[in-house]
Amino acid sequence: MIDEKPQAETLIFAQWADARAEDLHCFRCLEPADAAIFQVLPNAEAARAEAVLAENTSPLLIGDAAVADGTLIGRLAQGAGAGRLGVYVRAGRMPVSWSLDTTSNADFRCVTPSWCKPGWEVLRADGRGTGTDVAWWLQEMFSAGAVRALIQKDIEDEDLDMCATLNLQFPGKLWFEPSAGFSGDLEPWVRYGKVRQLVLPDNGKYPEAEHERLRTVVAALAKEEDVV
Numbered sequence: 001m002i003d004e005k006p007q008a009e010t011l012i013f014a015q016w017a018d019a020r021a022e023d024l025h026c027f028r029c030l031e032p033a034d035a036a037i038f039q040v041l042p043n044a045e046a047a048r049a050e051a052v053l054a055e056n057t058s059p060l061l062i063g064d065a066a067v068a069d070g071t072l073i074g075r076l077a078q079g080a081g082a083g084r085l086g087v088y089v090r091a092g093r094m095p096v097s098w099s100l101d102t103t104s105n106a107d108f109r110c111v112t113p114s115w116c117k118p119g120w121e122v123l124r125a126d127g128r129g130t131g132t133d134v135a136w137w138l139q140e141m142f143s144a145g146a147v148r149a150l151i152q153k154d155i156e157d158e159d160l161d162m163c164a165t166l167n168l169q170f171p172g173k174l175w176f177e178p179s180a181g182f183s184g185d186l187e188p189w190v191r192y193g194k195v196r197q198l199v200l201p202d203n204g205k206y207p208e209a210e211h212e213r214l215r216t217v218v219a220a221l222a223k224e225e226d227v228v
C-alpha cells in the first residue's frame with residue numbers, strides 16, 4: 001500500500017564517519033541543524049546488536065542479523081531500542097528464471113517466470129541472494145518497529161521506477177547509499193527515483209558544489225509539482 005504523505009521537498013546528505021568499532025560503522029547528517037549520528041551493524045549477530053543498543057542512545061541500523069532472524073527487530077523494539085531501530089539492506093536485482101508450465105492447463109503449455117515483476121532482493125553481507133523481496137521485507141520490518149532503512153544499491157536506469165515506488169511507499173524512512181566505488185551522476189536518483197536522503201561515499205566525487213546542484217534539482221521539481 002502506498003503511503004499518501006507527500007515526499008520531502010528537501011534533499012538531505014550524510015557521510016560516513018569514523019567507525020566506532022571494527023564491525024560498527026557510522027554515518028553523520030551533514031545538515032547543521034541535525035548533525036545526527038547513525039550506527040550501522042552490517043553483519044554482526046543479534047547479541048552484538050543488543051549490546052550496542054545498551055551502550056548508547058544513537059539510532060542503530062541492523063543488517064544480516066535482522067535478515068537471519070525476522071523477529072529480531074520486533075523483540076528489540078519492545079525494550080531500549082524503541083524508536084531507534086532501523087535496518088541496513090544490501091539490494092540486488094531479483095533474478096528471474098523461466099520454467100515450462102505443464103499443469104495449469106491441459107490444452108497447452110506455457111513458459112512462466114519465477115518473478116512476475118521487476119524487483120530488488122535482499123542480499124547477505126557476502127553478496128549471496130536471499131530470494132526475499134526488498135519492498136515486502138521493509139514493510140515487515142517497519143511493522144515490527146523499525147523506523148528507518150539504509151539501502152545500498154548502485155541504482156541504474158532500470159532501477160529508477162522500483163526506487164521511486166519504494167520512496168512513495170515509505171516516505172521519509174529510506175536512506176540510499178551508493179557503493180564506495182560509485183562515481184556516477186546522482187541526478188537521476190533524485191529526479192526519477194525520488195531519493196531524498198543520501199549517504200555519500202567518501203571518494204571525493206561529490207563535493208559541496210554537487211550537493212547544491214542536486215538541491216536545486218529537487219527545488220525545481222517541487223515548484224513543478226506545485227504548478228500542476
